[in-house]
Amino acid sequence: MELGRDLVAASATPLVLAILAEGDSYGYGIIKRVTELSRGHLQWTDGMLYPVLHRLERHGLVAAKWSGSESGRRRKYYRITKEGRAQLALQRQQWQVVDRTLRHIWMKARTV
Amino acid sequence: MTISADRSPLEEQIAQWRLYLSRRRAIHGPDVEELEGHLRDQMAVLTEAGLAGEEAFLIAVKRIGSLDALSREFAREHSERLWKQLVIASEAAGEPGTGTRREMLVVLGFAVTAALAIKVPAFFGLQLGGGDEPFYARNASLFVLPLLAAYFAWKRGLAVAICAWLVLPFSAAAIFANVFPFGTDSDTGVLTALHLPIALWLVIGIAYVGGRWFAGGGRMNFVRFSGELFIYYVLIALGGGVVAGFTMMMFRAIDIDAKWLVTGWLIPCGAMGAVIVGSWLVEAKQSVIENMAPVLTRIFTPLFTVVLLAFLATMAWTGSPIDVKREVLIAFDLLLVFVVGLVLYAASARDPQRPPDFFDGLQLLLVISALVVDALALAAIAARISEFGFTPNRVAALGENFILLINLTWSAWLYARFLLGSGSFAALEEWQIAYLPVYSIWAAFVVVVFPPVFGYR
Numbered sequence: 272m273e274l275g276r277d278l279v280a281a282s283a284t285p286l287v288l289a290i291l292a293e294g295d296s297y298g299y300g301i302i303k304r305v306t307e308l309s310r311g312h313l314q315w316t317d318g319m320l321y322p323v324l325h326r327l328e329r330h331g332l333v334a335a336k337w338s339g340s341e342s343g344r345r346r347k348y349y350r351i352t353k354e355g356r357a358q359l360a361l362q363r364q365q366w367q368v369v370d371r372t373l374r375h376i377w378m379k380a381r382t383v
Numbered sequence: 384m385t386i387s388a389d390r391s392p393l394e395e396q397i398a399q400w401r402l403y404l405s406r407r408r409a410i411h412g413p414d415v416e417e418l419e420g421h422l423r424d425q426m427a428v429l430t431e432a433g434l435a436g437e438e439a440f441l442i443a444v445k446r447i448g449s450l451d452a453l454s455r456e457f458a459r460e461h462s463e464r465l466w467k468q469l470v471i472a473s474e475a476a477g478e479p480g481t482g483t484r485r486e487m488l489v490v491l492g493f494a495v496t497a498a499l500a501i502k503v504p505a506f507f508g509l510q511l512g513g514g515d516e517p518f519y520a521r522n523a524s525l526f527v528l529p530l531l532a533a534y535f536a537w538k539r540g541l542a543v544a545i546c547a548w549l550v551l552p553f554s555a556a557a558i559f560a561n562v563f564p565f566g567t568d569s570d571t572g573v574l575t576a577l578h579l580p581i582a583l584w585l586v587i588g589i590a591y592v593g594g595r596w597f598a599g600g601g602r603m604n605f606v607r608f609s610g611e612l613f614i615y616y617v618l619i620a621l622g623g624g625v626v627a628g629f630t631m632m633m634f635r636a637i638d639i640d641a642k643w644l645v646t647g648w649l650i651p652c653g654a655m656g657a658v659i660v661g662s663w664l665v666e667a668k669q670s671v672i673e674n675m676a677p678v679l680t681r682i683f684t685p686l687f688t689v690v691l692l693a694f695l696a697t698m699a700w701t702g703s704p705i706d707v708k709r710e711v712l713i714a715f716d717l718l719l720v721f722v723v724g725l726v727l728y729a730a731s732a733r734d735p736q737r738p739p740d741f742f743d744g745l746q747l748l749l750v751i752s753a754l755v756v757d758a759l760a761l762a763a764i765a766a767r768i769s770e771f772g773f774t775p776n777r778v779a780a781l782g783e784n785f786i787l788l789i790n791l792t793w794s795a796w797l798y799a800r801f802l803l804g805s806g807s808f809a810a811l812e813e814w815q816i817a818y819l820p821v822y823s824i825w826a827a828f829v830v831v832v833f834p835p836v837f838g839y840r
Contacts, residue, residue, distance in 0.1 A: 299424035318418060318448040321418065321421075
């Protein structure tokens, strides 16, 4: 199933923040985790992740650091900041509101 | 980013992809590195799953997305990158190139030396603001231009033999600026002060082109450099004026007169250092920003043409002759300098292969109207030259007028031929750059010959 552009864009921030809340990661690691979590249903164009990460970095929600990796090339690792966690909590509440509302209306539709 | 032959075809494909990526303005060096890391991670996983290297590459590239879409997203996030920044840092932030850093230190050294050089005569009792201004005026270019030449000699890796030759004109200039017994308020002394920089600018040009004056497009690049340096210098001077104003104002607020600091140090030292810093900026940013001088040319050519034509029309209509005062010759000299500058910088930005267009017609109109205006002025002056007598100022101004007149007349001829399709634009360009040394040689002539001929008055 292909998700609409807007939905992908809207869900990107909480998803990235939530993954980084599990532990520090890098671009490809995040993409891999998204595929895993959504069982392949959520397909991003990989490159698009980076502008999102850079935006989060600019807003101070994540911090980035270059460091070496096992392959010998250096890699840019991202870490969630305190502000990022606060933002994640906020977004989580917002998404839960959306989720509850939709669930509510769809349950009703099924019972009718 | 060179693609070496000993790489595997796959590595070459990756290098190619990286090259395309790094050409996007919105995507910077570290981003390219990050994306390449992603590509390689993805490829590693795909090859592990059994794909051949090439297939893995294709799929990984596809997953990252099209370069257009990617660079659009990056541009949305980093819109500031679309404005080319004049930050001299290297492409890869975090690891500034050692070359640029070393150059920065060298430039700083030259600039500080130039700034201090102007204070050296003060140790020998020659004070700025203490009646020794004529000395400083005559020697102003000698405090900084040798250092500028040295900077280019260093930058271009000039051979020692050429460097030795470059020392010669500077030594000669130092002699001619100081051995003549100029009196106070000496006209020839003022002429020396005005002409010495023009004469020495040719030496800077030789250092700039790395000693090969006639090779390739070196001379035209030097013209471009001069125009840009002028613009930078004016901008730096404006900023310096603001700093000076604030300094005075703030110290006055606490009842301390900072005039000695501003006029004795800030302005003279800043004026010298700015020449070096400005030159370095022009050098560093020539690939970063569009050149300004040709843009200004485009704006002012039509305006100036209109002004000249209006002037001619008014003169014809009212029949009022040019009022020959003392300064009128200098005013018309400046007019011709301005027009030559417009022609020169229009030529510097023009593709010689392009066919003539409207702007070229406008240029010709500008040149012809300037010639007519100058001819009228000269006629008016010639009628009364015997009455005025030959003072050094007047002879210098006449000589300059003559030199510029020759340049513009021949330029008009070449322009006309080009517009009529019987000549090439390259001929005009060639004429303009071939003429460059004439200005400096005449200036040197004024410096060397005028003072003794006119008795140092």
